[in-house]
Amino acid sequence: NTITRKRNHNKLPPGPSPLTLLENLVELGKKPKQTLAKLARLHGPIMRLKLGQLTTIVISSPDIAKEVFQTHDLLFSNRTIPHSTSVHNHSHNSVAFLPISPLWRDLRKICNNQLFSHKSLDASQNLRRKKTQELLGDVHRSSLSGEAVDIGTLVFRTSINFLSNIFFSLDFVNSVGETEEYKVIVENLGRAIATPNLEDFFPMLKMVDPQGIRRRATTYVSKLFAIFDRLIDKRLEIGDGTNSDDMLDILLNISQEDGQKIDHKKIKHLFLDLIVAGTDTTSYTMEWAMAELINNPDTMSKAKRELEQTIGIGNPIEESDIARLPYLRAIIKETLRMHPGAPLLLPRKANVDVEINGYTIPQGAQIIINEWAIGRNPSVWENPNLFSPERFLGSEIDVKGRHFQLTPFGGGRRICPGLPLAIRMLHLMLGSLINGFDWKFQNGVNPDIDMGQPLRAVPFRINK
Numbered sequence: 001n002t003i004t005r006k007r008n009h010n011k012l013p014p015g016p017s018p019l020t021l022l023e024n025l026v027e028l029g030k031k032p033k034q035t036l037a038k039l040a041r042l043h044g045p046i047m048r049l050k051l052g053q054l055t056t057i058v059i060s061s062p063d064i065a066k067e068v069f070q071t072h073d074l075l076f077s078n079r080t081i082p083h084s085t086s087v088h089n090h091s092h093n094s095v096a097f098l099p100i101s102p103l104w105r106d107l108r109k110i111c112n113n114q115l116f117s118h119k120s121l122d123a124s125q126n127l128r129r130k131k132t133q134e135l136l137g138d139v140h141r142s143s144l145s146g147e148a149v150d151i152g153t154l155v156f157r158t159s160i161n162f163l164s165n166i167f168f169s170l171d172f173v174n175s176v177g178e179t180e181e182y183k184v185i186v187e188n189l190g191r192a193i194a195t196p197n198l199e200d201f202f203p204m205l206k207m208v209d210p211q212g213i214r215r216r217a218t219t220y221v222s223k224l225f226a227i228f229d230r231l232i233d234k235r236l237e238i239g240d241g242t243n244s245d246d247m248l249d250i251l252l253n254i255s256q257e258d259g260q261k262i263d264h265k266k267i268k269h270l271f272l273d274l275i276v277a278g279t280d281t282t283s284y285t286m287e288w289a290m291a292e293l294i295n296n297p298d299t300m301s302k303a304k305r306e307l308e309q310t311i312g313i314g315n316p317i318e319e320s321d322i323a324r325l326p327y328l329r330a331i332i333k334e335t336l337r338m339h340p341g342a343p344l345l346l347p348r349k350a351n352v353d354v355e356i357n358g359y360t361i362p363q364g365a366q367i368i369i370n371e372w373a374i375g376r377n378p379s380v381w382e383n384p385n386l387f388s389p390e391r392f393l394g395s396e397i398d399v400k401g402r403h404f405q406l407t408p409f410g411g412g413r414r415i416c417p418g419l420p421l422a423i424r425m426l427h428l429m430l431g432s433l434i435n436g437f438d439w440k441f442q443n444g445v446n447p448d449i450d451m452g453q454p455l456r457a458v459p460f461r462i463n464k
């Protein structure tokens with residue numbers, strides 16, 4: 001599995017034939033995990049896939065990922081643009097898809113200043129505390145009636161309401177019906193980016209939209225934009241008198257001062273990116289963390305014991321407690337290793353010809369880091385298929401993009417800006433769910449959430 005370091009320009013190991021590749025791509029849309037496993041077995045640390053107009057380099061080795069995220073970060077800092085993001089001209093306004101440019105920098109700066117800096121995260125802590133209490137209230141009600149809860153859906157509701165409060169000072173989701181409505185929007189938009197689209201490989205298909213991806217993306221972006229439009233119009237009508245100081249107010253103020261930096265259209269694209277990038281990934285990670293804990297009773301007991309000793313059974317968890325909960329932190333890392341929310345991260349592009357490990361990556365090639373395969377690679381991790389948070393105790397490996405065997409949030413200048421928020425939310429929600437309740441799978445059965453079954457589990461309230 002080691003890569004030969006001899007000079008081997010332009011002779012990147014080829015991947016499967018175009019036909020097999022096409023089959024794999026179709027499968028990837030349907031069964032992402034099984035397909036990734038197969039691809040990881042088939043190819044080594046680096047592989048070139050040539051299909052139609054697009055050359056894709058798939059990287060499944062920490063050493064080579066380091067070249068992309070650190071050594072040559074700038075040269076790999078743009079993305080290939082999926083055609084599905086051309087909907088509503090999103091790719092030209094999107095912090096996630098713009099090339100490195102003054103607009104991208106302005107948008108990242110706005111995100112950091114308003115949302116993700118230490119200071120703004122501390123300022124929004126009350127809101128997360130409140131949304132977590134509401135989550136626990138829902139779980140408590142189910143525990144009284146002995147009903148199973150759908151973890152992914154509950155966490156989705158918590159995360160989207162947290163974001164909608166920061167943005168607009170209101171809950172997007174107040175009922176089961178609304179949760180479903182927003183979940184469908186976000187899942188479909190995520191899929192529009194993650195599903196391999198034949199249009200991206202064969203540009204002549206762009207008019208045809210053979211998989212209907214662009215049609216679906218148009219429907220769901222339009223739905224979200226209609227909601228944002230209504231909220232922005234309402235805010236502008238109400239005028240200055242009712243300054244609520246949320247992110248919408250701040251962005252409208254910036255747009256008044258400097259319309260170049262951000263305008264109404266760009267505000268909508270930014271909210272779209274943040275909601276799509278931030279909610280599905282968080283609920284997916286939480287669903288897996290809970291599934292692994294319920295499946296591994298010893299790990300669950302250890303986590304509960306740590307919480308009991310540090311915080312006290314049933315007591316509310318504060319974000320400031322996270323630093324004192326090493327086992328809980330190890331559980332989140334282990335979940336992100338085995339079940340990265342974005343298994344192929346987001347695509348990058350070689351801005352010029354770049355030499356890495358003796359290979360020349362051709363200009364314009366799409367670069368995919370196969371995070372899922374790196375997390376399951378037996379030459380990187382001992383017993384990679386075993387859920388064992390202990391491997392992280394006393395280890396310096398973190399998820400901040402500097403340990404290349406574990407980069408679920410990417411790395412370099414394009415690293416996920418939501419990382420600090422995601423980390424706080426994941427620990428807060430997971431710690432709260434297990435410190436307040438015992439959990440069992442519905443009907444005692446371990447659901448295979450790989451197969452797209454949502455995790456349903458029954459909570460039992462713990463008496464203090």
Ligand code: HEM
Nearest residue numbers: 096277278281341345346408409410411414415416418422
């Ligand atoms: C467990 C949760 C999350 C995971 C696993 C995750 C993962 C990722 C990954 C892999 C990337 C691409 C990084 C790269 O190319 O190097 C990314 C980008 C991004 N993420 Fe996250 N993310 C999460 C949560 C969030 C949250 C909560 C937000 C915001 C509310 C967010 C907003 C973004 C944005 C805006 C980008 C694009 C950045 C750019 O291209 O400059 N993410 N995320």
